[in-house]
Amino acid sequence: MIDAVEKPAIFITPDYRIQAVNQAYKDTYSQQIYTGSSHCYEISHGASEPCDRHGEDCPLLSCAQSGRTARVVHVHQTPQGKQHCDILMRPIRDEDGMTLGYLEILDRILYASAEVAEHKMVGRTECFNKLLNRINRAASSDISVLLQGETGTGKELVARSIHDASERHSKPFIIIECAGLNDALFESELFGHHKGAFTGATHNKKGLVEEADGGTLFLDEIGDVPLHSQVKLLRLLETGTFRSVGGLQPKRSDFRLICATHKDLLQLVEAGEFRQDLYYRIAGLTLRLPPLRQRRDDIPLLIEQFLGTGYKGHKTFSAQAMQCITAHDFPGNIRELKNLVEQSVLMANDDVIWPEDLPVALQERGEVQGTAITSLQEHEQQYLTRLCQTYQGTPEELARQLGVSARTLYRKLQKYGLKLNKS
Numbered sequence: 001m002i003d004a005v006e007k008p009a010i011f012i013t014p015d016y017r018i019q020a021v022n023q024a025y026k027d028t029y030s031q032q033i034y035t036g037s038s039h040c041y042e043i044s045h046g047a048s049e050p051c052d053r054h055g056e057d058c059p060l061l062s063c064a065q066s067g068r069t070a071r072v073v074h075v076h077q078t079p080q081g082k083q084h085c086d087i088l089m090r091p092i093r094d095e096d097g098m099t100l101g102y103l104e105i106l107d108r109i110l111y112a113s114a115e116v117a118e119h120k121m122v123g124r125t126e127c128f129n130k131l132l133n134r135i136n137r138a139a140s141s142d143i144s145v146l147l148q149g150e151t152g153t154g155k156e157l158v159a160r161s162i163h164d165a166s167e168r169h170s171k172p173f174i175i176i177e178c179a180g181l182n183d184a185l186f187e188s189e190l191f192g193h194h195k196g197a198f199t200g201a202t203h204n205k206k207g208l209v210e211e212a213d214g215g216t217l218f219l220d221e222i223g224d225v226p227l228h229s230q231v232k233l234l235r236l237l238e239t240g241t242f243r244s245v246g247g248l249q250p251k252r253s254d255f256r257l258i259c260a261t262h263k264d265l266l267q268l269v270e271a272g273e274f275r276q277d278l279y280y281r282i283a284g285l286t287l288r289l290p291p292l293r294q295r296r297d298d299i300p301l302l303i304e305q306f307l308g309t310g311y312k313g314h315k316t317f318s319a320q321a322m323q324c325i326t327a328h329d330f331p332g333n334i335r336e337l338k339n340l341v342e343q344s345v346l347m348a349n350d351d352v353i354w355p356e357d358l359p360v361a362l363q364e365r366g367e368v369q370g371t372a373i374t375s376l377q378e379h380e381q382q383y384l385t386r387l388c389q390t391y392q393g394t395p396e397e398l399a400r401q402l403g404v405s406a407r408t409l410y411r412k413l414q415k416y417g418l419k420l421n422k423s
């Protein structure tokens, strides 16, 4: 049975021992596999204990507990380095319903990496692995996908990865940036136009929907599409047909739709700014991209990725600079981190990047949120000193925001010899 599986596969008993293995699995890992005695975690992780004892979700354990198929993304140790694998674990039962063991089938994820890899998404935190799991599910179907995430979280990269991992990968991946398009522009971009359809239409132009035939259409900033254009988009999605501007013949295009937004679309629906019927059409599967501040452990790997191998690759961030960076909240997410790496490389005089080479805002964060333990009183003093320099309101307003009485605030200011701007 296991030889009939094309992907790398093993059959394991509840004590994690490999009882059967196919050739694709043997080809994936460098270690010798002894059927009946090798453990799955030794081969895939080079570990001496099951994954759940290292803080990872163990698919065998969840399969055993729920009695149902489990699917998780893990980072495996292969001869090519650390690689993300999408694991499918299925319980195998005898005629009486007794679990005999588990069939594990692996799908190597080629668009992402747990190590530095050019043009790939990198990361190894739990929430990144969960995102890869959702991307893989989306890629294996033709469902419409909605990507929700703050600016710079990697929505375009995820859209491209879904396309690359899908059956449409050899066909076009077409991006439409919806922000800033009015109804006329949106229609002509999407559906194309005929010569003479409007002033300036000097020739026939194919629309991007037609260009995407067979492939994937990615609508970035879908929340910015004007209401009138939303009706046209809905018609396209419901009928699969469209008419170019000035054209009479309906045309057909077969594409997978991926949309992205940093806005809360359901809130826009409630406010009457986004059509509810369109929302349900585009949100077949919603993927939420975590902000960088929720995956801080990926920051060192992302920095390494952005330093790359060229002249920048010789540079390193000092521990103090790293402390400032990891304390920062990154409202601009991965894009902000990428720019920060570029900037600091330029500012650094030698191969080591120091806090003074970072933007001033980050240098201050490092001072306040460094990992060295300091007394609470010291923090209070530093915090109030900073507030005294920057706060623009009255002392009474500040006291209210700090959750103390005005008298307490005055007492503290006096204790540290501080004075508010306005007092």
Ligand SMILES: Nc1ncnc2c1ncn2[C@@H]1O[C@H](COP(=O)(O)OP(=O)(O)OP(=O)(O)O)[C@@H](O)[C@H]1O
Residues within 6 Å of the ligand: 120, 121, 122, 123, 149, 150, 151, 152, 153, 154, 155, 156, 157, 158, 220, 262, 302, 305, 334, 335, 338
């Ligand atoms: N996991 C990742 N690994 C490496 N680089 C990444 C990763 N995610 C995003 N990036 C890089 O970060 C930058 C921003 O990503 P991207 O443009 O995909 O974000 P976005 O969410 O689409 O942004 P916006 O909302 O502003 O359109 C790009 O240069 C991209 O290559």
